[in-house]
Amino acid sequence: MKTKTTSVTPNHSSLLQDMLAGPIVAVLSAGLISGIITTIFTISLVSLIFSGKLAKFVPYGVGWFLVGAVVLGLWIALSSSYRGNVASPQGKPAVVLVLSAAAISASVNAVQLLPTVCMLIVVTSLVTGICLYLLGYFRVGNLTRFIPFPVIGGFQVGTGWLIVVGAFSVLTGHKLSIANLATLSTPEMLWRWVPALLYAIVMLLVLRYKAHFMSLFVLLLGGILLFHLVVWGMGASYLELRQARWLLGPFPKGSLWQLPTMQHVSWGAISSQTPTILVVVLFAATDVLLNAVAIEVATEERLDLDQELKSTGLANFASGWVGGLTGYCAISLCLLNHKIGASSRLTAVMSAVVCGVFLLWGIPLLDYFPVQVLGGLLLFIGFSFMKEWLWGGWSRLHTIDYLLLLLILVFIASWGFLEGVSAGLLIAMAIFIVNYSRTNVIKLELSGAELRSNRERRPEETLVLDEKGQQIHVMKLQGFVFFGTANHLLEQYRDLFETETGRKLPLRFVMLDFRAVTGIDSSATASFRQMIQSSSAYETQLLFANVSEDIGRILDAQGLRATTLSLLGDKTHLNDCLEWCEEQLLLEASHTAPKEHSFALVLADMFREEDVEHFRDVLIRKEFAEGEVLFTENAESDALYFIEKGQVAAWISNPFGQQERIRSFGVGAIIGEMGLYTQAPRSATLIAVEDSVLFLLTKETLDQLEKEQPLLASSFHHYIARVLAERLGQANNVLKFLLK
Numbered sequence: 001m002k003t004k005t006t007s008v009t010p011n012h013s014s015l016l017q018d019m020l021a022g023p024i025v026a027v028l029s030a031g032l033i034s035g036i037i038t039t040i041f042t043i044s045l046v047s048l049i050f051s052g053k054l055a056k057f058v059p060y061g062v063g064w065f066l067v068g069a070v071v072l073g074l075w076i077a078l079s080s081s082y083r084g085n086v087a088s089p090q091g092k093p094a095v096v097l098v099l100s101a102a103a104i105s106a107s108v109n110a111v112q113l114l115p116t117v118c119m120l121i122v123v124t125s126l127v128t129g130i131c132l133y134l135l136g137y138f139r140v141g142n143l144t145r146f147i148p149f150p151v152i153g154g155f156q157v158g159t160g161w162l163i164v165v166g167a168f169s170v171l172t173g174h175k176l177s178i179a180n181l182a183t184l185s186t187p188e189m190l191w192r193w194v195p196a197l198l199y200a201i202v203m204l205l206v207l208r209y210k211a212h213f214m215s216l217f218v219l220l221l222g223g224i225l226l227f228h229l230v231v232w233g234m235g236a237s238y239l240e241l242r243q244a245r246w247l248l249g250p251f252p253k254g255s256l257w258q259l260p261t262m263q264h265v266s267w268g269a270i271s272s273q274t275p276t277i278l279v280v281v282l283f284a285a286t287d288v289l290l291n292a293v294a295i296e297v298a299t300e301e302r303l304d305l306d307q308e309l310k311s312t313g314l315a316n317f318a319s320g321w322v323g324g325l326t327g328y329c330a331i332s333l334c335l336l337n338h339k340i341g342a343s344s345r346l347t348a349v350m351s352a353v354v355c356g357v358f359l360l361w362g363i364p365l366l367d368y369f370p371v372q373v374l375g376g377l378l379l380f381i382g383f384s385f386m387k388e389w390l391w392g393g394w395s396r397l398h399t400i401d402y403l404l405l406l407l408i409l410v411f412i413a414s415w416g417f418l419e420g421v422s423a424g425l426l427i428a429m430a431i432f433i434v435n436y437s438r439t440n441v442i443k444l445e446l447s448g449a450e451l452r453s454n455r456e457r458r459p460e461e462t463l464v465l466d467e468k469g470q471q472i473h474v475m476k477l478q479g480f481v482f483f484g485t486a487n488h489l490l491e492q493y494r495d496l497f498e499t500e501t502g503r504k505l506p507l508r509f510v511m512l513d514f515r516a517v518t519g520i521d522s523s524a525t526a527s528f529r530q531m532i533q534s535s536s537a538y539e540t541q542l543l544f545a546n547v548s549e550d551i552g553r554i555l556d557a558q559g560l561r562a563t564t565l566s567l568l569g570d571k572t573h574l575n576d577c578l579e580w581c582e583e584q585l586l587l588e589a590s591h592t593a594p595k596e597h598s599f600a601l602v603l604a605d606m607f608r609e610e611d612v613e614h615f616r617d618v619l620i621r622k623e624f625a626e627g628e629v630l631f632t633e634n635a636e637s638d639a640l641y642f643i644e645k646g647q648v649a650a651w652i653s654n655p656f657g658q659q660e661r662i663r664s665f666g667v668g669a670i671i672g673e674m675g676l677y678t679q680a681p682r683s684a685t686l687i688a689v690e691d692s693v694l695f696l697l698t699k700e701t702l703d704q705l706e707k708e709q710p711l712l713a714s715s716f717h718h719y720i721a722r723v724l725a726e727r728l729g730q731a732n733n734v735l736k737f738l739l740k
Contacts, residue, residue, distance in 0.1 A: 030337045034330075037217060038330065038354070039354060040220060043248075044378050048378060051173075062359075064324065066257075067322045067356075069355045070353070072315045072327045072352075073352025073355065075314060076311055077352060079315070080307070082301065085348055086348045087312075088330045089327040092280075092284075093128075093284065096276055097124065098166055103269075111264050112266045112269075115262060119265045121320075121325060123270060125317070129315070129316035148432070154407075155424075156389050158417060167378035167382060168375075196373075197376070199223055204380060206219060257359070259323055315327075393405055400431065404428060407424070408423065436479075436480075436485070437484025440488070441477055441489050443478035444476040448585075449472075452578065453575050454650075454663035455582070455666070456663065456666060464586055465586070472578070475492075476516065477489070477517050485524075486528075489531075494534055497538050511577045512542070519551065525554060532560065543563070545576075547561070599645075603616065606715060618697070618704075620696040622693070624646070629686070630671075631685070633681075634682060639676065642670055642671075642696075643665055643669045643671070646692025647664060647666050647689040647690050649661050649665070649687055650671075650685070651685045672686075673720050
């Protein structure tokens with residue numbers, strides 16, 4: 001899928017261009033309908049929060065939330081990296097605040113109630129705004145994606161359930177619970193919530209097959225008209241209906257945006273809701289990122305996730321000062337607008353303006369707004385949250401994940417939202433630990449016969465290592481080693497010695513390669529200590545290779561690398577460990593120091609006795625001091641080298657820009673033969689490890705030999721072919737075991 005890039009930080013020219021994007025009729029229509037839907041949805045959230053003791057303060061809530069919706073919508077419309085980002089107050093933060101508002105209602109007096117709830121809403125939006133901005137500023141927003149998927153689903157389902165419970169409170173004045181079933185089953189109560197339930201079901205069915213914002217608009221308008229037709233047919237009085245709470249209101253005349261005096265705020269009650277405020281932050285951060293990803297998939301445009309966090313953060317911070325509810329991208333409106341080609345900043349701006357227009361001139365209409373339609377809309381929203389995960393999750397989620405989702409729902413319904421969220425995270429962490437502990441921390445196991453150091457060996461040394469290489473064992477570790485995986489590693493390590501009877505030779509050296517290990521915890525060191533004790537019992541050396549600085553500090557604090565450091569010093573790369581172990585086996589095999597392999601023996605193996613001097617005469621002798629460069633990577637290949645004395649090493653640049661040694665060569669080794677034949681640039685940099693003497697055979701000299709002494713050149717080619725075949729065989733053996 002090709003992705004188009006969008007403006008990350010809109011400038012004046014791009015803003016104007018984005019404003020005029022799309023057909024003007026579609027843009028204006030989409031903006032008008034998006035604004036009406038946002039207004040109605042915002043009012044439904046007001047009724048959700050301001051219920052019970054707070055019901056009489058609904059007009060204040062409408063004023064605060066609509067002004068906040070205007071500020072929020074305009075800010076995000078003009079600063080988002082997505083030009084069609086329609087923003088509105090959101091249901092999840094509202095549900096969380098319902099619980100906080102109820103708790104505050106029960107803990108403060110009548111004078112403190114409205115100022116304290118107002119300040120709770122303000123503080124929540126301000127804190128959410130600051131946190132979102134910081135997540136975007138420090139580019140750590142992706143951390144929220146580490147929340148387990150079934151836990152997010154549990155949040156959604158729990159949110160849906162609480163919205164449904166809140167809808168019943170709005171419709172009947174009673175909470176949906178087992179204790180209230182008898183009350184809710186009376187004829188009077190049935191007339192209040194059954195029509196709203198049927199209305200919500202109709203909305204679900206229609207929008208399932210006709211997912212268009214016009215469908216939602218028509219359903220809302222149709223519900224309102226149907227209610228008033230029934231009222232007209234029954235000849236009921238609007239005053240009686242309003243007194244019986246079948247209609248919203250009455251709303252006072254004049255401006256609804258009035259913030260109460262702050263002198264009566266109960267700051268203790270607000271501070272007690274700190275965990276709840278943090279849950280709102282978590283919800284907002286997660287939803288902003290998930291919504292942005294959903295827009296990227298639907299529109300094939302690449303958004304700046306950090307810019308979305310900063311834009312939404314500043315918008316909530318500004319909205320909070322006027323009493324606005326926490327909000328962000330209304331994903332359904334954004335995607336529906338995109339489908340009809342109305343993804344324009346003008347669409348988002350107009351949606352916010354409509355909220356403001358309604359606040360200034362449309363409030364009298366709320367006196368005639370049916371509570372059943374409002375409650376039905378809340379039921380529809382709650383059921384939508386639940387349907388997506390309870391029905392859709394059955395086929396998408398693993399059984400364990402789906403059960404966790406249901407468990408979170410039970411916790412939220414039984415004990416509360418914060419308790420359910422906390423329990424879900426803890427259970428998800430426990431499941432992850434159990435599943436991760438089943439992962440084999442040993443990525444690969446190889447013997448010294450299968451994996452060799454990059455030290456060039458003489459043929460007789462190769463034969464010894466082929467025979468005795470089983471005495472070396474390499475365990476390549478991976479992942480994070482903690483108490484769950486360390487015990488399994490210990491068991492596998494002990495199995496090495498319990499199967500000794502099947503070995504021809506005893507195990508002498510074991511290396512633990514930490515190159516692919518991301519970290520260890522302190523409890524894992526106990527397992528490593530037991531591995532060292534087992535090694536001592538079987539007279540085996542346990543060496544730690546490729547240990548990072550952080551892991552090394554943990555190991556050294558327990559003295560676990562003492563043997564490795566005493567034997568190898570700071571040369572603890574896996575190749576260094578392998579080379580040291582090979583040298584010990586070679587030393588034991590000869591019972592003396594390894595014999596020096598002379599250049600003369602190589603020539604004797606390559607040519608007839610009478611040809612040795614002829615070939616030596618055409619070579620160029622060169623001396624290199626320790627640390628001197630023979631040739632560099634990507635240099636021209638114009639000669640090969642024979643080592644008569646000393647040692648040299650080949651180095652390459654790894655993907656991280658660091659120099660890494662890939663092979664070392666001693667006396668008698670041949671270097672650079674591939675470049676001599678292919679004329680390809682040097683594949684590595686060669687540096688003298690110690691003072692060395694080398695003989696050079698240039699390409700020009702070899703060409704001359706082929707013309708003047710073809711038999712001599714043929715013997716040389718035959719020997720080089722044999723060397724390359726041996727090296728290829730060794731590489732194939734390693735590859736074969738790596739592919740196991």
